[in-house]
Amino acid sequence: MKKVSIMDLKQIKCKNRVADYGEVLTPDWLVHKMLCMIPDDATRINSRYLENSSGEGAFLLGVLSRKLDKIFNTYTDINDRKFYTVVGVSNIYGLELLADNVGISRKRMLDLVKEYFIHRYKLKTDIQFLKTIEHIINKNIINMDALTYKIPIFKNGKLICDENENIIYSDELGKISEWEIDYKTRHIQRVEYFYKDVVIEQKDKFELQNLLKEVEPTQLSLFEYNQEDDLFDEDNFVRVAKPIRKYEKIIYTSLYNAHVLKGED
Numbered sequence: 635m636k637k638v639s640i641m642d643l644k645q646i647k648c649k650n651r652v653a654d655y656g657e658v659l660t661p662d663w664l665v666h667k668m669l670c671m672i673p674d675d676a677t678r679i680n681s682r683y684l685e686n687s688s689g690e691g692a693f694l695l696g697v698l699s700r701k702l703d704k705i706f707n708t709y710t711d712i713n714d715r716k717f718y719t720v721v722g723v724s725n726i727y728g729l730e731l732l733a734d735n736v737g738i739s740r741k742r743m744l745d746l747v748k749e750y751f752i753h754r755y756k757l758k759t760d761i762q763f764l765k766t767i768e769h770i771i772n773k774n775i776i777n778m779d780a781l782t783y784k785i786p787i788f789k790n791g792k793l794i795c796d797e798n799e800n801i802i803y804s805d806e807l808g809k810i811s812e813w814e815i816d817y818k819t820r821h822i823q824r825v826e827y828f829y830k831d832v833v834i835e836q837k838d839k840f841e842l843q844n845l846l847k848e849v850e851p852t853q854l855s856l857f858e859y860n861q862e863d864d865l866f867d868e869d870n871f872v873r874v875a876k877p878i879r880k881y882e883k884i885i886y887t888s889l890y891n892a893h894v895l896k897g898e899d
């Protein structure tokens with residue numbers, strides 16, 4: 635009988651990537667089992683899912699397909715299906731160190747949306763809709779080191795490192811976008827933050843919950859910025875993340891054309 639090497643498994647691409655980046659991909663059957671443990675959160679169209687080492691997007695795809703099933707079972711009108719697909723996609727985030735994995739995840743997510751609309755349900759999709767989906771996916775699947783919040787430099791399929799094997803980063807900090815959705819008018823506004831600021835706020839809130847000894851810590855929402863709030867919530871010792879850029883509020887089908895609001899850039 636032929637001996638099965640670990641390289642035969644789809645979970646591993648090459649030994650160096652396992653040793654250097656811990657890249658062992660989760661098989662679909664396991665993703666399915668795990669998502670079945672959080673049936674509501676993994677399926678609700680507007681539940682927010684963020685994975686900070688998302689690989690080729692096994693979990694992102696799992697969550698997206700559940701949301702799409704929910705959308706296609708709930709809505710029959712094509713415009714509702716399109717709009718809620720935009721809502722679903724806008725709530726899925728992935729952070730990944732390796733640029734090739736980011737590219738693969740983005741493509742797999744876009745292909746999955748096309749698969750539902752074009753192949754499974756034989757619906758006509760227009761370029762505008764697909765461009766909107768692609769735009770959101772490109773912003774939400776972020777090439778970033780989730781530990782340093784910086785953007786690595788990736789060339790010819792490899793991270794660029796210095797002589798001591800330390801990763802070399804670009805000068806920029808990684809950014810993340812919140813998509814504020816008006817369900818009545820179907821307009822969306824993109825609000826951009828430094829991911830680092832969002833993490834600091836989440837950490838502060840988590841520590842506050844521990845301090846208050848809340849029996850059951852609530853699930854933290856990613857973005858909480860409110861114009862009326864101070865940036866430092868002194869009563870609660872929470873450093874609130876401030877948006878770095880806001881885009882115009884625009885009908886969802888033209889989202890990719892949204893301009894930065896005056897004075898923001």
Ligand SMILES: C[S@@+](CC[C@H](N)C(=O)[O-])C[C@H]1O[C@@H](n2cnc3c(N)ncnc32)[C@H](O)[C@@H]1O
Pocket residue numbers: 655656657658659660661685686687688689690691692693729730731732735778779780781782
């Ligand atoms: C164990 S794999 C899991 C991938 C995916 N979550 C899955 O279940 O298939 C870990 C992933 O984390 C990525 N990774 C390693 N260090 C990272 C870092 N500092 N920031 C972001 N991603 C990282 C690796 O490139 C790899 O794709």
